[in-house]
Amino acid sequence: MESRSKISSWVVLTAFVGVVFFSSFVGLAEETITIVDSAGRTVELPYPVNSVVALNGNVPEEMIALGAGDKIVGIALGTKTKVDEGLLPGLEDVAVIGDSEDPNYEKIAELDPDVVIQFSSWPPVPDELQAALDPFGIPVVALDLYRMEVYNDEVELLGKILGREQEAADYIAFIQDQYDLINERLESIPEEERKVVYFEGVGLYETYGGADFGCGIPGMIRAGGGKDLYPEIEAYYFNANPEDVAERNPDVIFKGISEPKGYFMEDETVLKNLREEVMNRPMWSETTAVKNGDVYAISFDATSGLRKKFGPLFIAKALYPETFSDLNPESFLTTYLEDYLGLEPQGVYIYPPL
Structure with a gap:
């Protein structure tokens, strides 16, 4: 390597x-x-x-x-x-x-x-x-x-x-290879055309401030080529006003889930139901994300703590599917589980699938 x-x-x-x-x-x-x-x-x-x-x-x-x-x-x-x-x-x-x-x-x-x-x-x-x-x-x-x-x-x-x-050095190169691919292709997407992302945590309307390094979610969004919906707020976590979210009109919405863990999910049922709950929130029906169906339920096994290193892959693929048609975040994650942790390559991490 x-x-x-x-x-x-x-x-x-x-x-x-x-x-x-x-x-x-x-x-x-x-x-x-x-x-x-x-x-x-x-x-x-x-x-x-x-x-x-x-x-x-x-x-x-x-x-x-x-x-x-x-x-x-x-x-x-x-x-x-x-x-x-x-x-x-x-x-x-x-x-x-x-x-x-x-x-x-x-x-x-x-x-x-x-x-x-x-x-x-x-x-x-x-x-x-x-x-x-x-x-x-x-x-x-x-x-x-x-x-x-x-x-x-x-x-x-x-x-x-x-x-x-x-x-x-070998471990960093394993991950950096994916980042290099993302960064190279993002150069073709002008800043003004980058998509705006609302990332909701486990709690209802719980989200993350992007003005400080905070919890790392906004940095993960930026690394994946997105713009955080609340770049001016420094708080690690805060409860967003749902009407304000609608007014800011995100292009893409992610809803996070910590339990059950993605590693132990055998099918998409839990993630699918979670996505439907977000899609059916009345005051968000006119947002670009909901109208276009760009709403994703995603496991924190792929986007929380040290697993944030995988988040940019999932985000880039969700935001710009044509640009990253050959990127396979779930396959990369399961390779990591097998090769670096000695775990069986299994689990479901995002819905709809990328």
Whole structure:
């Protein structure tokens, strides 16, 4: 596989810096690495890191994909649920350190990991977490692994921390190949002709602000060639006024679903019913999306958390089916499940099918 492709033009770099420094000491076998994490914090770690407590629920899956699942010694309750569902093979006996927002610090100390990895801005925020773990000498690194703008950089840094540099480069190239295809073809679609997208979460009229990096959904929409319906709003999540949605007149509507998971769906029934509910909302009957039938029910297995990396493929194909007639997002996703996670390639992720 070719080495990592150059990060494409839509990538907007944040304060995250992918620069690392190695150091060693005379008479000592241990090597260290100094990194700048996604919260802009400088952190020194042993190299390679051999034991990780993952408060960030995106980290375990990415570590498995990099062939480093055996380095995970602690996970949060939300991750344990995925383990029990069989979605994170190899982590069945890993210790649970409590809820990600209220971890058991004594339990973490007992595990004595080389590092704890947390989100850059979700509670407890990295500095708060570090203060709690300082008495135990345990460093904290912030990585998000859901923001399209810095996703490749974060995977590269995770690979560097774990001593899995080549695996990270190969993994990034696997995904970047699809992004390069999308970006190349999007160049033929002028900005003024890009389609406007309303993406609704699980809750009724729950959507996402596009003015900040937020939850990552707006960045995923932009990466797929769309325009977010609420680009001026900074809130991670908010409840939209349905009349305002109608007035803004989206070209395409996506309705997300988290349960049942797309991986466990055997047919399209749940997604089809969900789409029909959106299509039948009276005040949206005159929107371009509904009139043209461009309303999709989509699983968060393909568009949430670290799976946002697949979202641009689904969005690009839904928005511009003729431009991306040969793009097969579901096939790419199931290839990932099989090749990187060791899972059976199965599931239904979007309706109508692309």
